[in-house]
Amino acid sequence: MYMLFMGVSALIYGPLGTTYGRRYPLVVACITFTAFSAGNALAPNLAAFFVFRILTAIQGTCFLIVGATVLGDIYRPVERGTAYGWFLSGTLIGPALGPFFGGVIVTYASWRGIFWLQTALAGASGLGVFFFVPETIHKKRSDELKGLSRKEKARKIWHWVNPWHVVVHFRYPNILVVGLAASSLVWNMYSLLTPIRAVLNPRFGLESPLQSGLFYIAPGAGYLVGTFGGGRWADHVVKKYIRKRGSRVPEDRLRSCVIAMGVVIPGCMLIYGWSIQKRVGGIPLPVICMFVQGVAQLFCFPSLNTYCLDVMQKRSSEVMAGNYVIRYIFAAAGSATCLPIIERIGIGWFSTISALFLVVMAVATWMTAQYGSSWRERIDKDSSEEE
Template structure:
């Protein structure tokens, strides 16, 4: 065994800001992370009204939501590399300003083409908060504290899609659907103010500092090398990252499956709940969105802490911190609780049993369970390649929102064709396969990384991924890096 010691200044990196300042930053990032996801579902409660304004069909407006999610998936390839070069603060600030402008453009859209364009541009800007937010938390929190902070941050990104349709349902019941996007623009303006005054630069080292002394041509080549969107795709050479995001044959992606489940659950609520319970107004069906939203809020208090507890437990067992141990905390929720809730939800609606209470309860439990998964999956992306945390998070969000787009586009035709019960069954099977893939990653992920990286020295190990404390002492988590290196 080799023991690699990181510079003692590493501990100072995480102590630069007071705990109160860290909590303020986490709160700002959670609010900013709320914006793009809430916009992805607000239109769901107003689809008939928007379609009527533009003399089109609800299916066409639903396509605009799928396009929104596709652009949420594309944008991380641009924002993440740029944030590594120029820092986190200016990326968040510029994105907040553009989100405000594009939301206002959506509200003022004179025709369907303008509506599509401004919706896509809003998605492209808004996703920056989610990518840079994950990286910011990695900059300021020690590894054994990150999942707790990540749980609070993700509460914004997950509560948004559930709360958005309820708020929109209230608005369209009494006002024009355009008020939804005026409100969204106002939230973007508030985010701009908060970021400008209260979000400091958190990155430890901006790559732009390395440009000093280079010629103009050298600077251009170096910047292109650093900001090339293909950098994100190249990260998928790491099989432990791929297994968390992609579905290839029987291997599934953790975060992607959860987001597929989330959007395929939320998208058809107005279409399947209204007929099932004879509801007549948007505000009535909008109330059902509050069930998973409340689950996300409750899960915020426990999910991240559960992930950090699991990490500390495995540190005590083996004496070192291996990033994959964090994934063990997610397996029972991905493999048992969420699929079980999905089956109960789907078949209770399909067979018209259980009244209104049963689907509300299982949607709430799903929300809680997802907050026991997302913080650990997101924190793992930081832990596994800390020097490229924004890019790794970007790769996750890229595939994750492609799955969300697919779920949004597929769910209504599928429910019409095979029924909500069988569609929920397919989703449940998908989640069980994901749990198997996450388990494999937890057990063999370190060996996969070693094989891909070609680890043959303790220095190489320290640079790439072997990070962890000898003891469960959080103060030492960032300063001692023991690893077992193959001879």
């Protein structure tokens, strides 16, 4: 439910980031996220817990979408990959290392401590946003509301924040493919992280949440190491093709992630899954696979995410929102279905399915890098003829 509502809320925050700027939605999201996190910690029953988790999910998406568009506002295209790599280090290390710290807390204290820690972190982030993040958008749509009647304001605001403005961008094949490519990575990420305790505890005879939580350090360390190289590699590829072609084409950035997505991560998943199912390699082998695939993920996400900022600069917030809608639908599906599928067909075959998904999307991403520019031009031409 948390993942699903993160995807749904992207339909809201994408248009809001364009209409009211970057700073205002971020400040509001920080305040509400902190309050709802405290609500989780104080939840008197399971129903209240679910409600507050959903509410925190809705607010949390703002940081991913609006935070990303801030980078698009202040960094040049040839620098965005590096900046985005550092931005992603926080968004990816959290899901990887969170279960480890959660395991420590529930082993020695109450589960409510997890959400008091989250409340404290959210509050500190809110102070940072309030005091140190300026408005970065060049022109807010809301500035056009001055002097209008209440009815005219309502009509314009609805037109601007209508979720359809996010969905409509999927008519561009290149944007749809990049959304599915990011979804294959997120599917892989959450279907790897979610069942760690259920899969590895029986395999290695582990008993406590703390012991299984240690395995989350491997992908988290991989994400951190990948931060130093993934974004820079994406920018390097962009600069290489600028020298080669004499101009910048947004699709060139996608070339930087094809090998990692189509070879490295699928290879790691196959070795990880079958080594566990066949009980070979001991603890070091899955740990190494999780680390390497973590590094490779950070060689993919900066490329795919920054492409969303580059391809339609004036609509970057909405394009980014659409990408998060589709990827979190897959994240929700991966989190919800991975355990039942693993119990039915085994971790080996499940990892094979994940690997095939990645390979297919790597091929589609390569095709987008080759032909995406012409796809965009054709859609724009058709749209102008209809008008």
